[in-house]
Amino acid sequence: MLLWTDEIIFRPFCFGATVIMAQELSQDSNFFSPSAELIVTGIDLPYDLYINSSALEGREKFVRITRVGNILERDDIQNFMRKYHQLYIKESDRGNYLKSLVKNEHASDEEKTEIIKESAIKYLDNLFNPQKEFSTEVLNETILGCKDAVESMVDVVQSKDIEGLKDLIGKLSFHDFYTYDHSVNVSMYCITIYQTMRPEATRTELMHAGLGGLLHDLGKIKIPTNVINNPGKLSDAQFKMIQKHPSYGKDLLASADCIPPEGVNLSIISRVVNEHHENVDGSGYPNKLEGDDIHLLAKVTAIADFFDAITTKRAYSSALTIDEALALMKKSVGKKIDAHIFSLFTKHMNKTISQKSYLELAEDFDPCQPREKLPVVRSEHLETKKKKEGFGTIIVKK
Numbered sequence: 001m002l003l004w005t006d007e008i009i010f011r012p013f014c015f016g017a018t019v020i021m022a023q024e025l026s027q028d029s030n031f032f033s034p035s036a037e038l039i040v041t042g043i044d045l046p047y048d049l050y051i052n053s054s055a056l057e058g059r060e061k062f063v064r065i066t067r068v069g070n071i072l073e074r075d076d077i078q079n080f081m082r083k084y085h086q087l088y089i090k091e092s093d094r095g096n097y098l099k100s101l102v103k104n105e106h107a108s109d110e111e112k113t114e115i116i117k118e119s120a121i122k123y124l125d126n127l128f129n130p131q132k133e134f135s136t137e138v139l140n141e142t143i144l145g146c147k148d149a150v151e152s153m154v155d156v157v158q159s160k161d162i163e164g165l166k167d168l169i170g171k172l173s174f175h176d177f178y179t180y181d182h183s184v185n186v187s188m189y190c191i192t193i194y195q196t197m198r199p200e201a202t203r204t205e206l207m208h209a210g211l212g213g214l215l216h217d218l219g220k221i222k223i224p225t226n227v228i229n230n231p232g233k234l235s236d237a238q239f240k241m242i243q244k245h246p247s248y249g250k251d252l253l254a255s256a257d258c259i260p261p262e263g264v265n266l267s268i269i270s271r272v273v274n275e276h277h278e279n280v281d282g283s284g285y286p287n288k289l290e291g292d293d294i295h296l297l298a299k300v301t302a303i304a305d306f307f308d309a310i311t312t313k314r315a316y317s318s319a320l321t322i323d324e325a326l327a328l329m330k331k332s333v334g335k336k337i338d339a340h341i342f343s344l345f346t347k348h349m350n351k352t353i354s355q356k357s358y359l360e361l362a363e364d365f366d367p368c369q370p371r372e373k374l375p376v377v378r379s380e381h382l383e384t385k386k387k388k389e390g391f392g393t394i395i396v397k398k
């Protein structure tokens, strides 16, 4: 919460033809520092800008230097930077900052996506970080922050094809915690896949597709970090624990205090969270739902989940090419994944999957789990490996 004081700073700040008196000062730390180049110019500023007037670490004093609605030019920003070195925006204005960022011609898609991703991760971290105390208030703030991030994401990725998006994802920085990067990637793929399926989709529908993807593994906050971030082989008990995350997530969203932000239909998000591990043949979990009993967006999320897990290069594992991934995924059509959505997905990429894949999925493949090595085996070795070590032995594609 911001605590405003009555302290007045009488130093005038000049920009353009306007002279601003910085009047309000805050000792709260809920500010972030945007990159100067990404502050909008030439139009009404959608957020207040601050400087930190204190040199003492941990005792920041944020002073507002310009208000919402003022128009800054590039020279004004440069003057600010020369004088103050760093500018700040209130956390509560992060959504406005993201919305203005996507319209900023000075920022590349990579820069925009990186910033939107960092924002989404910041909110997810408030929930997933075991050092931070969980409360429904934090959950509500996270959903609201994630919605802001996804709305901006829709603007950036809406016009991209899957291959363009995969290239973009490959250029973004990644974190130690698999769930963060994976959730953001799945969110972006969900938006693109849904846009492919429904070219006339409204922004609200695309936002729901992206938000479902971003929050699909929400229930993992109730599972110890050392289990969800374990890239090695899980014990049966640990795997059973992991399998509870869809219903844990659903329960969190069903809490009476969980208030959806305006425009968000929480029951849709809840179904994605609870049904993203269901398989179309009824072999998934937690409820063994089949075919159309699984929510459409949960089926979209399952494809995005699968695709990201095997195509995104991680710190600890290699990745498949798009052709290899699609050939491998095709083997799960009608079993794990929906045939119609998958055919639109491949058609969109102009891919014809003719060759039989030489890769097989390991039985314990779970796209939501980090893996030291990709959980696939090469068929040419399969028979020998089956005899020697049993199915599930992992041979990593180089």
Ligand SMILES: [Fe+2]
Binding pocket: 216, 217, 245, 276, 277, 368
């Ligand atoms: Fe999951």
Ligand SMILES: [Fe+2]
Binding pocket: 182, 186, 216, 217, 305, 367, 368, 369
């Ligand atoms: Fe996942």
